[in-house]
Amino acid sequence: MNETRTVIEGVLSGIPHDCLIILVSNSDxxxxxRYEIEAQTVEQFCRLAGRSAITVHQKDPxxxxxxxxxxxxxxxxxxxxxxxxxxxxxxxxxxxxxxTGRRYIGYVDADNYVPGxxxxxxxxxxxxxxxxxxxxxxxxxxxxxxPKLRDNRLFFSRRGRSSQITNEWxxxxxxxxxxxxxxxxxxxxxxxxxxxLDLGLKLRLAGGFAxxxxxxxxMFEQFGGVLESTDPDVMAxxxxxxxxxxxxxxxxxxxxxxxxQGMRMQALNVVYHSPVTLPAVRQAIVEFMVEQGALExxxxxxRERVYPPVGxxxxxxxxxxxxxxxxxxxxxxxLALAGRPASPPIDRDKIPRRVA
Numbered sequence: 001m002n003e004t005r006t007v008i009e010g011v012l013s014g015i016p017h018d019c020l021i022i023l024v025s026n027s028d029x030x031x032x033x034r035y036e037i038e039a040q041t042v043e044q045f046c047r048l049a050g051r052s053a054i055t056v057h058q059k060d061p062x063x064x065x066x067x068x069x070x071x072x073x074x075x076x077x078x079x080x081x082x083x084x085x086x087x088x089x090x091x092x093x094x095x096x097x098x099x100t101g102r103r104y105i106g107y108v109d110a111d112n113y114v115p116g117x118x119x120x121x122x123x124x125x126x127x128x129x130x131x132x133x134x135x136x137x138x139x140x141x142x143x144x145x146x147p148k149l150r151d152n153r154l155f156f157s158r159r160g161r162s163s164q165i166t167n168e169w170x171x172x173x174x175x176x177x178x179x180x181x182x183x184x185x186x187x188x189x190x191x192x193x194x195x196x197l198d199l200g201l202k203l204r205l206a207g208g209f210a211x212x213x214x215x216x217x218x219m220f221e222q223f224g225g226v227l228e229s230t231d232p233d234v235m236a237x238x239x240x241x242x243x244x245x246x247x248x249x250x251x252x253x254x255x256x257x258x259x260x261q262g263m264r265m266q267a268l269n270v271v272y273h274s275p276v277t278l279p280a281v282r283q284a285i286v287e288f289m290v291e292q293g294a295l296e297x298x299x300x301x302x303r304e305r306v307y308p309p310v311g312x313x314x315x316x317x318x319x320x321x322x323x324x325x326x327x328x329x330x331x332x333x334x335l336a337l338a339g340r341p342a343s344p345p346i347d348r349d350k351i352p353r354r355v356a
Contacts, residue, residue: 014118
């Protein structure tokens with residue numbers, strides 16, 4: 001959000017040539033229209049590199065109208081717009097990817113300062129999804145280090161301030177079932193992750209920064225064997241989640257302590273309210289949140305918003321409404337811009353039917 005043109009260009013240049021670029025922005029539209037700068041940056045990049053892309057703004061009234069028409073009014077706020085939040089943006093991105101008929105989707109945060117790390121993430125996604133050997137698989141990045149400046153020196157921290165807490169409680173959730181301590185989950189807050197769309201279209205995404213830890217909880221709920229599954233095909237195939245450590249350091253914008261604390265608490269909220277979380281873990285979460293000052297004694301953690309799967313959307317209606325009403329919806333086509341036959345990312349006649 002509100003990243004500089006230089007940072008956006010760096011991220012774009014790190015994405016391999018054959019990957020479709022999808023930019024979902026919630027940057028300011030005034031007094032300077034930062035989304036317009038982002039969209040023009042993407043269009044120029046596509047023209048020079050012979051690439052295709054899709055760009056859209058999260059707060060475009062036409063996007064809200066399209067989402068509502070396609071069958072997901074839960075995503076709309078009291079002002080009639082798509083709710084702000086990372087999870088909401090990821091949901092839009094997945095819907096756009098699904099309309100193109102592609103099989104995989106990978107997420108990269110736009111505030112990444114190292115183009116080489118973006119390129120590495122994409123290679124890891126491809127390798128992991130290939131190795132997984134399942135149509136229902138996910139790859140989550142465990143970055144090698146997150147450098148911080150301390151006493152005028154770079155300190156290459158191995159643990160993020162938020163992920164350390166999130167991973168601890170997700171592992172504690174698992175340990176309560178296995179009776180063995182574990183550190184198997186190392187990517188509870190992995191913003192950089194990829195999955196097959198066969199899996200993604202079945203997942204329920206949580207709002208805001210709860211989205212990444214909730215992906216784990218939703219997979220445990222739907223496919224973990226504790227609750228009865230409504231997807232026997234997925235259960236028979238298994239759902240491998242590959243966590244792969246990268247080599248590049250992860251440089252990104254420092255959002256401050258309040259942002260980090262919010263991420264921690266949103267993660268604990270989704271673990272606490274999951275129907276597969278055992279009572280001992282719930283009680284321990286409440287005690288921890290009281291100690292952290294996030295709850296008063298006797299309070300219960302708030303529930304995070306959880307949306308229906310993207311696979312429930314009517315993608316034909318979504319595209320038609322976006323095309324007609326969403327002024328921010330653009331499909332820069334590098335081939336057409338270079339005078340070659342047009343090949344827009346979304347072919348209206350080939351949009352897949354809804355899967356759920």
